Amino acid sequence: MNVLVTGGAGYIGSHTVRLLQSMGKNVVVYDNLSTGHRDAVKQGTFVKGDIFDSELLEDTIKRYSIDSVVHFAAFSLVGESMEKPEKYYKNNVMGTLNLLDVMIKNDVKKMVFSSTAAVYGEPERIPITEDISKNPTNIYGKTKLIMENAMEDYSKILGLKYIALRYFNACGADEGGDIGEDHNPESHLIPLVLKTCLGIRDSIKIFGEDYPTEDGTCVRDYIHVNDLAQAHYLALKALYEGKDSNVYNLGNGNGFSVKEIINSAEKVTGITIKKEVTGRRAGDPAVLIASSEKIAKELGWKPEYTNIEDIIATAWKWHKNHPEGYK
Numbered sequence: 001m002n003v004l005v006t007g008g009a010g011y012i013g014s015h016t017v018r019l020l021q022s023m024g025k026n027v028v029v030y031d032n033l034s035t036g037h038r039d040a041v042k043q044g045t046f047v048k049g050d051i052f053d054s055e056l057l058e059d060t061i062k063r064y065s066i067d068s069v070v071h072f073a074a075f076s077l078v079g080e081s082m083e084k085p086e087k088y089y090k091n092n093v094m095g096t097l098n099l100l101d102v103m104i105k106n107d108v109k110k111m112v113f114s115s116t117a118a119v120y121g122e123p124e125r126i127p128i129t130e131d132i133s134k135n136p137t138n139i140y141g142k143t144k145l146i147m148e149n150a151m152e153d154y155s156k157i158l159g160l161k162y163i164a165l166r167y168f169n170a171c172g173a174d175e176g177g178d179i180g181e182d183h184n185p186e187s188h189l190i191p192l193v194l195k196t197c198l199g200i201r202d203s204i205k206i207f208g209e210d211y212p213t214e215d216g217t218c219v220r221d222y223i224h225v226n227d228l229a230q231a232h233y234l235a236l237k238a239l240y241e242g243k244d245s246n247v248y249n250l251g252n253g254n255g256f257s258v259k260e261i262i263n264s265a266e267k268v269t270g271i272t273i274k275k276e277v278t279g280r281r282a283g284d285p286a287v288l289i290a291s292s293e294k295i296a297k298e299l300g301w302k303p304e305y306t307n308i309e310d311i312i313a314t315a316w317k318w319h320k321n322h323p324e325g326y327k
Ligand SMILES: NC(=O)c1ccc[n+]([C@@H]2O[C@H](COP(=O)([O-])OP(=O)(O)OC[C@H]3O[C@@H](n4cnc5c(N)ncnc54)[C@H](O)[C@@H]3O)[C@@H](O)[C@H]2O)c1
Pocket: 006, 007, 008, 009, 010, 011, 012, 013, 030, 031, 032, 033, 034, 035, 036, 037, 049, 050, 051, 052, 071, 072, 073, 074, 075, 076, 091, 095, 114, 115, 116, 117, 166, 167, 168, 169, 170, 171, 183
């Protein structure tokens, strides 16, 4: 396996790169560092480049005899996507189409693609299986769905073999404590809660407690980043074994409310967190819980981290040791 990992200097990418390297795979990280961090790639080949730079992409593919791509590079802030749609359509759709052009031109026809639970929008059923209708409620989710649809056509007509992985809420960090989540701005619940524990933030805002859930706050399915990484390895393996294109959900299958996450973080850290209930955040579905049965059955994937406190503890280790992230 000679794998090009676009966005490999980002949060999920850097964990996947580490896992693939630990399994002896040849990995080339290709990242423009727009939201990623050079220090998140601790070893191996790093190319600073943009997925719009066809020449550099082609040169990298040829130089390292690349035969597959894991494509993380994208913008992924839901709120920003509703304010700057052009930024999201450009990077996530045009950028990915450009990458696919260069891949196909160079006969690289295996791709693992980062998709998202946001493709479902307000789901018609819980737990969410891959076949339910997709009605994304934000532009970020739309851009990912557009690319899933395009890849389906490329697969039928151009011979592309792809696996799209629809992640639910990625969280946690590698046990080593030297790589972790560092988004700027940060919008995800767990890092924000832990930054409040560290005193970097004053309080955590709870976006609405009037949802039709047990405690009134939104319920999400939190999945450890190393379990996501493992799924990327299994997806690549399936493609190298000649399996067909496919789409899989990736979640733990357990839902936790915002209040439950805050309580768990208080237990893990031993710190009482200041909370503030505010209004709902636009576009937030009440409950998102994955069924990951399909990937379990077809690719043998099984999450290692199922206990939410264990997951938060790995994130806490990273944040405590790197209060300012990679800076
Ligand atoms: N974090 C989550 O909970 C989550 C959930 C579902 C899906 N995803 C998807 O997973 C992927 C990775 O997410 P993440 O949280 O690690 O994000 P991230 O921002 O940490 O990583 C994205 C990486 O892509 C790079 N990048 C962006 N545009 C690029 C371009 N044009 N050329 C080259 N590199 C570029 C960035 O520099 C960054 O290193 C994204 O595609 C995201 O949409 C994330």
